[in-house]
Amino acid sequence: MSDAALTHPLVLCIALPLLGAMLVTALPRWSVRLGILAAVATAAAAVALAATVWQQGTLHLMLGGWDRQLAIALRADGIATALVLMANLVALGISVYASGYFHDRVRVRSFWPLWLLLWAGLNGLFLAGDLFNLYVMLELLGIAAAALGALTGNRDAVAANLRYLLVGLLGSISYLLGVALLYTAYGTLDLGLLAAGIADSPQLLAVNAAAMTLMVAGLALKAALFPLHFWLPPAHANAPAPVSAALSALVVKAVFYLILRLWLDLFWPITGMAAAMLPALLGAVAIVWGSWRALRAERLKLLAAYSTVAQIGYLFLFLPLLAATPPGPARDDLLAALLLMAVTHGFAKAGFFLAAGLVQTNAGHDRIDDLGGTAQRLPATTFAIALSGSALIGLPPSGSFIGKWLLMQSAIATGQWWWVIVVTTGSLLASAYVFRVLSRAFGLEPTPMRFITDARAEVPALTLALVSVAVLGLASGPVWTLLGLSAAGVGA
Amino acid sequence: MSWDYAALLPGAIVVSSLLPGVFIFLLDEESHVLRTVLNLFGAVAKLVLVGLLIYGVWLGQVFETRIAIAPGLTLVLNADALSVLFVTLSTVLWLVTTVYAIGYLEHSTNRSRFFGFFSLCVSATVGIALSGNLLTFVIFYEVLTLATYPLVAHRGTPEATRGAKIYLAYTLSGGLLLLVGAVWLRTLTGPVDFVEGGMLGDLSPDLHGQLVVIFALLLAGLGVKAALVPLHGWLPQSMVAPAPVSSLLHAVAVVKAGAFGIVRVVYDVYGVTLASQLGLLTVLGVLASFTIVYGSVLALTQDGLKKRLAYSTVSQVSYIALGTSLLGPVATVGGLVHLVHQGIMKITLFFCAGNYAETLGVAKVSQMDGIGRRMPLTTLAFTVGALGMIGLPPIAGFVSKWYLGLGGVEAGQHWVLVILASSTLLNAGYFLPILYRAWFRPLPAEWPNEHHFGTRFETMHALLWPPVITAVFCLLAGLLAAAPFSPLEWARLIAEREYGL
């Protein structure tokens, strides 16, 4: 078992970036090359993992040879696999982009170890099968993210990311207390065993409810659910572009993934419609408020950050709809839609931030009102913004279009039509903020002579954006397939 | 899905302009020749494919491309008689417009961007035409919005960006309403396929209330592009676009997409019978009639030639909606045939307006004195288009008007004649003074901004011949209206199928 286990894609996904982190720390002069190598290897492992899950269904792995109660449990079901695949491809894109982004030696040498650690944390979070490992990965992610975010070193970035770090710690501690309560009651940390325990013990309602509150509230803080998003815009807007991309596209998504896991897998028996309404309501406000603030943002990256606040809101809308939908194809559709929204946003937001970074580097600033010349000079970059922007709005043929379609369909079918109004308003506001940027690309500045000016930076941005629009929108069937293969694992 | 010829052709028709479009984006700005080759290749290839399609449909072959984008959500492209009508219109006019645009933008900037989006725009239009279900329609409808926005904003002047923003605000809001309507309808029925005669007939009467609301949503969404008053505000504003774009927006792509959508929803989703039972046709008829008159009244007051034409479009496109709103095959023929007729007439007018602006710098009606003597061919084409718009025989516009009027009377809605009569008079009111100036007033001593292109003709070839050709189309569509394969005959075929005759 253990020999085979070490080369299992589940393990490799976590081990490779860790190994890479160690290597780049040990050999800082080679950090870019080693970093890229680790990135490619990790992404390959993630693809291999996806292929395995595609063929075999949900994977389980107990590391260390101990029994289920104690072992480090790894697990990859459809949701996790889809997110891992998304995260790793996005991370690969970010890595390529980052390899040309930093020029200052100190930054280059700090970036790669932290980045690979963050990556390991991400994969760990998606794949961990027990609450404690989830906690460790959560902390790893939080610390690495805050450190990366502060990398630019300017005052605003440091202040914002210090706040982010503290928020993250507070959330983690809250989560840990919840874990402690659950362990008190059930004596296990394994997700599967706990789920069974909670389902069988309605009498432990108070403990369950308290644990859930602590964990979900802690995570909601880290997931920046309105009004707990206060830390996000400054932190994401002031980080270096590749870091912003990772933070907005991946880190927040990973935390949401954990909430979803808890909500659907663990606490499903005790979460009623009422409880689901609260996050959804906050999500709805997040959509409107986040989009509005994005529209009013003066800087491109701040706009993108607020857009993340809004986009996270969409994901929370799914909770009451899931609560109202009995298991069956309709619920599968809903889960797929949720996943599709998350994945699409991952690709799109990463592409957006990378492109924004390019604009910022080129113009020397990212004030939207003064971007005219730059936007027109960089057609490929502007295209990336346009494509990812349409995915953010939810225009066809992006993945989020299908997500929103199914979301609205479910809202109407379950009688919760008010979410349709929210989604519509959000889309309108999103159009407004996206096109506010794009309209800068049409000016009287000289014609750009070629499409791509800086391939290493523009190709990743454009590719990510393109995936969010064309691939996910026109071929989202695999998401269902992945879900179907692991239908047993999710909430049902 | 099987990948045989019949399953590939509709998809190939969409892709035939999409792929060149993508390559054009990637081209360097200086690659004039390659870009022109790609443009023309796309246009001609599409024309050939559409030719194959017409032939196949005529033989009774069924063409359908299906791509499952998600379980239960399928992109369907197929060709029924109605699609063929719109596809042919777009493809033919696209070829003409491409030639025109190549000439028009000869020395302009950002051509790769322009022609890239131009191709996307046509791909989306053709996609709309071939959509086999509401989902597909919605997707291409939105893509069309996105593809046309950069074209409207192309000039980059403050007015252009402003016009483009207004365009976007209207069309995206409309698109959302359409989306909500489509989603809602889907929750009631499952996939909403376009079926001749409608697919909601069997629905329980309990749901009729919801159907009315859904229709309102769909109509609001489609009405924006079709420029139904009061949703028409974007259209005159988007006149800042270059002339080929205005032509495309007003004649082929955008407004037609809206009107075509209304036709689809009424005939192939609701079915005329149900739509009439629910009172929806009356609403549509009233809106269309109001738009027809209102648009023309506003056109009377415009001095800007393109603005006048834009308001004229507002008015004329509603003929299609009017035809749709009248129960009975004759009116249907009138509405459908106007889809084509308005297209060829209006594109002629816009080409001519572009020629005046490019050649002489004339953009206002008040500057057009004697212009017929400086640009006789262009002005002849303009005259044919304008008289056609008024509905004078034997030009195409009369054919539409005749069928609309007859359809109205057959449906017992005699007021339609009043609308048509007022529209005729109003159209005459804003077109004939232009013709009077152009042909009967003396020339000015100097034109605002005159160019010579070194040809023996009044302007460069690429600008001159497209309007002449479309003007000939206008005449032929009228003179040969009863001949086989004329737009009228196709419209008759469609109407027969929709009414199961």
Add this chain to the structure above:
Amino acid sequence: MSAWLLLLAWVWPLLLVWPASGVRFRQDWGASTLSPQRSAVPWVALGPLPALAAALLVPVGTELPLPWLFLGTHLALDATGQIYLGFTALVWLAAGVYAALGERGGPPEAPAARSGRFDALFLLAMAGNFWLIVGADLFSFYVGFAMMGIASYGLVVHDGSPSALWAGKVYLVMALLGEVALFAGLVMLASETGTTRPALDDVSALGNATIALLLLGLGVKAGLVPLHLWLPLAHPAAPVPASAVLSGTMIKVALLGWFRFLPVGDLALPGWGHWLALAGLATMTLALPVGLVQRDAKVILAYSSIAKMGFLMTALGLVLVEPALAPVGVAGIAFYAAQHGLAKGGLFLGVGLRKHAGAPGTTAQAAILGVMVLLALALAGAPFTSGAVAKYDLKPVLEATQWTWIGAVVAVTTVGTALLMARFVWVAASIKGHAEPHWAWPLAAWGLLAALVALFPFAFGKPAAWLSNALPVGIGAGVAATVALIAALQPRLFAPFIGLVPAGDLLALLTPLLRAVKEMGEVFLEDLGRAWSRVERAAFAAFERVFGTPAGDVERGLRQWPVAGALWVGISAVLLLLLLAAQAPGGS
């Protein structure tokens, strides 16, 4: 084969439009603008030849179905059509020769270009005129009618003078009104009969609205009072050959339309018939006195045309009342129309010739005046003229009616017509023209036309008819002679009457009203525009207020730890409560 002449009759003039216009599209546009040289070939004169040939060679009853053309075309020639085609082609021919070889274009700034335009429009109107005659389906009629109507606008405003422009405007507005009414009428007719080539028994079931629309639509063209307003303005304003065809042929097509689309001879329509007859009488009664007080020869002729059309409408009305009269009536009306068309065309051309052909006082001028007197007599219906013969044919119609007084009225109008013609001759005699060269051909063509008018009674009329009508014409001549004598002795006696009513009579009353309405509309639109722009400005200002000010950092408060923490704790507490409440006994 001869059936194809029906097609050629109107296609041929269309084919000539291009060469006649003299336009060259390839030229050095930098150096000059379009100034087409008048072609050496008299294209315009060649235009009516196939139509004339068709009238002479194509047997009645010939049909040429062309289902692919337009909305399904069916060309055919019936007896009425043959008469119409004949006289129409003749008048167009004479006018065409005049236009091609005599008339020299408008004002000096661009005479050549303007005449190219004139020739093209002249041929278009001609083609329309022929098409509507040879077309048996209502589309052909409408196409021809519209082509003729719109192209004629260009003929009316040809010389570009303010009065011509005004006349053109009035003409165009009324023509369009007529056209939309006709369109609506035809649509309803097609709907009610289910065919676009209505036979007599098809149209017997027309609704009242349809009939009303057809009467109105064609009534404009026919000069039915009060729809005649354009006529006395437009006919004189147009150049002479255009006036000739406007008055000679174009206004007659209204009658043809009524023959085709009303149940003439099939169904008694006493209501509509009487109305039409009365309207015709009213038209005559108004036109004759107003015509008498006009100064301009062409205006007098225009009023005479109105009066004649009034007479024909009366006759048609009576036929509508009594279907049995139709065989006689329809032929009679057609003949009368033909006779009037030829005579009136001749008179209009004569006015032109008086002005330009030869110096005043020459023999040629005297001869022209002599021929004009002859034509005027024919028009007045003097014995041994075509007028008398034509009217004789309509006698049965007038006598059959129960309105016995109508004979008296018609007699009075005959007197009136004679007076009007006398007034015309008086005015025409005093025309002082200036000589222009090259008048041989126009004179020859005109002479031919006049000869036809002169021979008309002997060719078509029964001898019994030659002397009819003598009494009223005689009375008219007598009165006219008396008046002329008095006027010659004491010119100031009648002077106050001349010009008492301006050309266009009722229009003079209407114009201020129309102007007021227009101004009101403009004020209204302006107010509307102002109100709208105020709303727009307000909205824009509101938009600016929001988006013009910097967004600021409104989340600063939220980022205060106590605030954020309290929210966090609060949300947690609510979540906990919701979880507990949902699961508590009694909770849902």
Add this chain to the structure above:
Amino acid sequence: MLIAQFLYGGAGLVLFTLGLWSFLVHEPLLRKIIALNVTGAGVFHVLIAIAYRGDAAPPDPVPHALVLTGIVVAVSATALALMLGARLQDADEEDQTP
């Protein structure tokens, strides 16, 4: 001993609450960091209390492992926070003495 377990656990919860309160209310960074550590300590207390499985049985190793890991995490996080805080202070001082 059950009472001791409860007391220990209860004290942990109290510490958690106090730490939380202090973290939210007090502005200086150092106090916040300390408060967070106190909060963490509260959780660790609870975990240690859980580990007790009666006098006879050895304590449960899992909570202990959690605590140990938690401490490591807390230490590194504290270090990072302090470093960021120091950099912030540097930046502020630079601002004040240009």
